[in-house]
Amino acid sequence: MASNIPMSPQLEQIHGEIRDHFRAIANGFQKLDKIKDSTRQSKQLEELTDKMRDCKRLVKDFDRELKDEEASNSPRVIKQLNDEKQSMIKELNSYVALRKTYMSTLGNKKVELFDMGAGVSGEPTAEENVQVASSMSNQELVDAGMKRMDETDQAIERSKQVVEQTIEVGTQTAANLKGQTDQMGRVVNHLDTIQFSIKKASQLVKEIGRQVATDKCIMMFLFLIVCGVVAIIIVKIVHPNNKDIRDIPGLAPPAQSRKLLYLRDPEYM
Numbered sequence: 278m279a280s281n282i283p284m285s286p287q288l289e290q291i292h293g294e295i296r297d298h299f300r301a302i303a304n305g306f307q308k309l310d311k312i313k314d315s316t317r318q319s320k321q322l323e324e325l326t327d328k329m330r331d332c333k334r335l336v337k338d339f340d341r342e343l344k345d346e347e348a349s350n351s352p353r354v355i356k357q358l359n360d361e362k363q364s365m366i367k368e369l370n371s372y373v374a375l376r377k378t379y380m381s382t383l384g385n386k387k388v389e390l391f392d393m394g395a396g397v398s399g400e401p402t403a404e405e406n407v408q409v410a411s412s413m414s415n416q417e418l419v420d421a422g423m424k425r426m427d428e429t430d431q432a433i434e435r436s437k438q439v440v441e442q443t444i445e446v447g448t449q450t451a452a453n454l455k456g457q458t459d460q461m462g463r464v465v466n467h468l469d470t471i472q473f474s475i476k477k478a479s480q481l482v483k484e485i486g487r488q489v490a491t492d493k494c495i496m497m498f499l500f501l502i503v504c505g506v507v508a509i510i511i512v513k514i515v516h517p518n519n520k521d522i523r524d525i526p527g528l529a530p531p532a533q534s535r536k537l538l539y540l541r542d543p544e545y546m
Contacts, residue, residue, distance in 0.1 A: 306375060318383055332365075343355075
């Protein structure tokens with residue numbers, strides 16, 4: 278479909294680069310299915326992610342170039358180019374969704390399950406507690422119970438404080454991450470705009486250079502003509518009787534007037 282759409286050389290170049298990246302991404306996912314090592318899979322996913330970022334930048338360049346050329350294209354061509362842009366965006370989004378699927382699958386594979394071993398504990402056993410309790414008086418049992426309750430309450434309070442601090446730190450971290458993500462997005466958009474402006478400036482400089490070279494050639498040709506005319510004038514002045522040099526139209530000397538001599542008949546004298 279895209280081959281039948283008339284495009285400018287800039288749009289055609291960007292479109293070709295996007296299609297090349299899409300083919301490379303599709304081949305990369307096919308290779309990913311054949312890789313069994315999780316480390317190699319992660320590396321392959323990182324490479325695919327970089328290619329997707331390049332595709333996103335190229336799609337933005339395609340959109341900017343399309344907006345610049347709206348005045349020179351017919352409505353039918355503009356509609357076809359916009360449809361092609363939407364098609365490329367959908368294809369890129371499908372690859373992004375596929376990448377997320379692979380990332381979640383790879384994350385589940387890396388989950389490690391730890392089994393708790395039955396080690397020797399420093400806590401007294403139930404039998405030891407019964408023996409100790411039987412040797413204590415009622416008051417001592419009450420005091421020991423109150424002490425244990427106080428320790429439990431203090432542990433609960435410390436846990437609450439830790440939870441509150443964790444929630445606060447998590448909220449602050451989330452806010453900082455969101456701010457940094459927004460800032461990175463603005464920086465990436467700014468860099469894309471700068472790169473696009475540099476590309477347009479380079480094209481303009483090339484066009485100006487070609488115009489300057491053409492003007493120089495014309496000026497040199499005019500200078501040679503003027504030099505030739507001046508040389509001919511000087512030669513005509515120095516050698517006015519030289520017939521080998523043709524007169525320049527508009528600069529030839531005035532023709533000499535003829536003087537006719539009439540012989541009168543003596544009869545009329």
